[in-house]
Amino acid sequence: MSVTVCVPRDSAALSLGADEVATAIALEAAKRGVAIRLVRTSSRGMFWLEPLVEVQSAAGRVGYGPVDASEVPALFAAGFLQGGAHTSALGPVEAIPWLARQERLTFARAGITDPLSIADYEAHGGLRGLKRALSMAPSDVVEEVFASGLRGRGGAAFPTGIKWRTVAAARAPRKYVAVNADEGDSGTYSDRMIMEGDPFVLLEGMAIAGHATGASHGYIYVRSEYPFAVAALNAALAVLREAGWYGPNIQGSGFSFDAEVRVGAGAYICGEETSMLESIEGRRGVIRYKPPLPAIKGLFGMPTVVNNVVSLASVPVILDKGAQAYADFGLGRSRGTLPIQLAGNVRRAGLVEKAFGVTLRELIEDFGGGTRSGRPVRAVPVGGPLGAYFDASLLDLPLDYEALAEHKGMVGHGGIVVFDDTVDMAEQARYAMEFCAIESCGKCTPCRVGSIRGRELIERIVRGENPQANHAQLLKLCDVMENTSLCALGGMAPYPVISALRYFPGDFGLEQSKEPSCVV
Amino acid sequence: MKRDSVVSRRSPGGGLIHPPHDVEQVARILERWVSTPGSLLPILHDIQAAMGHVPPGAVGQIARALNQSRAEVHGVISFYHDFRRSPAGLHVLKVCQAESCQAVGSRALTAGIERLLGCKLGETTADGAVTLEAVYCLGNCACSPALMLDGRLHGLVTEAKAERLIATARKGA
Numbered sequence: 001m002s003v004t005v006c007v008p009r010d011s012a013a014l015s016l017g018a019d020e021v022a023t024a025i026a027l028e029a030a031k032r033g034v035a036i037r038l039v040r041t042s043s044r045g046m047f048w049l050e051p052l053v054e055v056q057s058a059a060g061r062v063g064y065g066p067v068d069a070s071e072v073p074a075l076f077a078a079g080f081l082q083g084g085a086h087t088s089a090l091g092p093v094e095a096i097p098w099l100a101r102q103e104r105l106t107f108a109r110a111g112i113t114d115p116l117s118i119a120d121y122e123a124h125g126g127l128r129g130l131k132r133a134l135s136m137a138p139s140d141v142v143e144e145v146f147a148s149g150l151r152g153r154g155g156a157a158f159p160t161g162i163k164w165r166t167v168a169a170a171r172a173p174r175k176y177v178a179v180n181a182d183e184g185d186s187g188t189y190s191d192r193m194i195m196e197g198d199p200f201v202l203l204e205g206m207a208i209a210g211h212a213t214g215a216s217h218g219y220i221y222v223r224s225e226y227p228f229a230v231a232a233l234n235a236a237l238a239v240l241r242e243a244g245w246y247g248p249n250i251q252g253s254g255f256s257f258d259a260e261v262r263v264g265a266g267a268y269i270c271g272e273e274t275s276m277l278e279s280i281e282g283r284r285g286v287i288r289y290k291p292p293l294p295a296i297k298g299l300f301g302m303p304t305v306v307n308n309v310v311s312l313a314s315v316p317v318i319l320d321k322g323a324q325a326y327a328d329f330g331l332g333r334s335r336g337t338l339p340i341q342l343a344g345n346v347r348r349a350g351l352v353e354k355a356f357g358v359t360l361r362e363l364i365e366d367f368g369g370g371t372r373s374g375r376p377v378r379a380v381p382v383g384g385p386l387g388a389y390f391d392a393s394l395l396d397l398p399l400d401y402e403a404l405a406e407h408k409g410m411v412g413h414g415g416i417v418v419f420d421d422t423v424d425m426a427e428q429a430r431y432a433m434e435f436c437a438i439e440s441c442g443k444c445t446p447c448r449v450g451s452i453r454g455r456e457l458i459e460r461i462v463r464g465e466n467p468q469a470n471h472a473q474l475l476k477l478c479d480v481m482e483n484t485s486l487c488a489l490g491g492m493a494p495y496p497v498i499s500a501l502r503y504f505p506g507d508f509g510l511e512q513s514k515e516p517s518c519v520v
Numbered sequence: 521m522k523r524d525s526v527v528s529r530r531s532p533g534g535g536l537i538h539p540p541h542d543v544e545q546v547a548r549i550l551e552r553w554v555s556t557p558g559s560l561l562p563i564l565h566d567i568q569a570a571m572g573h574v575p576p577g578a579v580g581q582i583a584r585a586l587n588q589s590r591a592e593v594h595g596v597i598s599f600y601h602d603f604r605r606s607p608a609g610l611h612v613l614k615v616c617q618a619e620s621c622q623a624v625g626s627r628a629l630t631a632g633i634e635r636l637l638g639c640k641l642g643e644t645t646a647d648g649a650v651t652l653e654a655v656y657c658l659g660n661c662a663c664s665p666a667l668m669l670d671g672r673l674h675g676l677v678t679e680a681k682a683e684r685l686i687a688t689a690r691k692g693a
Contacts, residue, residue: 012660015675047662186618192659265600282560284599343661344623419623
């Protein structure tokens with residue numbers, strides 16, 4: 001019987017040579033006359049071990065990683081198909097503590113299945129959520145999602161169930177499900193991993209949302225920086241249509257639902273929901289005033305469910321296992337699990353799905369193993385370019401929506417970037433304003449002009465030009481941006497700046513004690 | 521291709537004269553999308569994929585097909601970073617400039633690549649071989665620093681690795 005060998009096809013694994021490794025394995029097996037079954041799976045999310053090769057054995061899968069294509073003949077010589085010893089041998093993959101200590105619900109299939117095999121998907125719990133949802137009244141599906149406590153994983157953390165209720169209650173000739181897959185925050189890649197590695201779970205979540213709210217058509221707005229995700233989603237849509245799980249009268253239930261993929265064009269602001277809707281409609285990604293909420297008047301003027309990829313990908317498991325099983329994870333008002341993405345200067349970077357409440361220290365030290373450079377951790381931005389920088393004294397904060405908000409930070413999309421002690425925080429603050437200026441849609445003045453003035457003020461402080469007065473002016477500007485911008489880009493771009501000033505004043509040439517008392 | 525052959529000029533009367541573009545090809549793309557709601561971005565993506573950029577002369581043609589003004593179409597093209605109004609170099613190299621890559625030396629890496637190519641971010645090498653661009657996150661943050669060369673993603677990039685990749689691309693074409 002031929003041995004099954006798995007090599008990921010996640011784009012991060014490809015970026016480290018997974019294709020070359022897979023080709024080398026196929027060639028070497030042919031050369032040696034060994035029959036193998038080579039499966040291209042998704043990634044486990046243990047990116048420091050990629051390319052990670054897994055061999056199916058009686059005792060489960062055993063791993064080898066990171067593997068370079070040049071090492072493949074040596075792996076065969078070491079008998080890796082029988083689990084033989086090699087310097088890259090990792091033993092049973094699921095026993096690796098980094099993975100074993102996680103609570104994977106949304107990412108249950110990560111690294112295990114072939115992303116486009118519907119048989120694999122069903123064998124690992126796929127489609128059970130949609131089957132159950134189709135047997136329920138739409139309003140019961142909405143209430144199940146509400147009871148799970150699921151909040152939007154894109155950054156705003158709005159309760160998904162409330163959003164669905166609003167759309168379900170709206171009367172309109174058409175309704176839509178619009179998936180926000182414009183994952184632009186640096187340090188985040190969980191949406192990408194879902195779309196490339198388990199596209200069916202997102203499409204299943206969309207169909208459940210459609211059934212629950214009365215929508216029959218969906219759009220997935222994917223950023224153009226993710227070409228592999230676009231290809232995977234289009235292929236997955238074709239498979240589901242072929243199998244009768246997408247399209248008219250799904251599995252004879254009378255419910256019809258289909259979706260299409262739309263590709264963004266390099267505008268960060270299109271991750272803001274109303275800007276995304278404008279873009280899908282074929283216009284400049286300029287944000288809309290709210291109200292009306294998209295749930296009342298969204299895409300093409302119709303009620304629209306706008307959800308992030310991870311939010312929707314968490315819905316099938318909620319419907320499958322029940323709201324309570326999901327809500328049993330987490331604490332306070334942050335229920336369920338959060339896929340956290342470790343990035344930047346960290347030794348063991350990757351995807352950690354844990355219940356809310358895990359601390360930054362556990363994530364960075366226990367999972368991450370400290371910095372890649374071996375130097376001390378100095379600053380940790382959480383939640384992307386609009387999230388706060390935390391200093392090393394705050395690492396014991398639990399990751400939950402309210403705890404971070406108390407420190408003027410946010411969980412955001414769950415991205416954690418680690419900087420070591422070589423970072424210049426004044427430059428990071430300047431970059432935060434500059435990024436806002438580059439990506440501002442231009443609709444409101446605080447964001448469009450404020451970001452440029454903010455950058456200039458930081459540059460003046462750093463040059464030592466009247467630093468106290470410019471510091472006070474900068475804090476005043478941040479206050480105006482935060483309170484008067486139309487959306488989160490201008491409203492939260494000050495967060496990294498304010499936090500950098502508070503925790504790292506020395507980097508700006510300022511002294512801690514001289515913080516102007518008049519502001520905030 | 522000579523770059524000035526695709527630049528619009530002023531006529532003696534003051535009007536804009538655009539370089540000729542493949543009207544038939546644009547018409548075929550418009551045909552495919554014109555009945556789909558909100559299809560301007562897919563149209564522009566398809567035109568750029570086929571022609572390397574969105575020719576300025578095509579703006580009027582697109583506007584007529586969608587019953588929009590040329591200003592509306594132009595506004596969309598100019599809003600999004602992806603759309604080019606003139607062709608790029610033979611190879612496009614996008615180097616990530618965002619936080620995760622900054623944390624592991626993307627500023628030094630970018631400076632090294634700029635020295636190697638003899639051009640800055642947003643510019644094309646003198647021989648027209650490589651266009652160097654900034655990108656803000658490629659979603660490869662666990663393997664920072666990252667870059668994308670002709671649509672292929674690379675992680676854990678060092679200056680030496682970038683130099684090898686560029687040399688290989690240049691040899692290939």
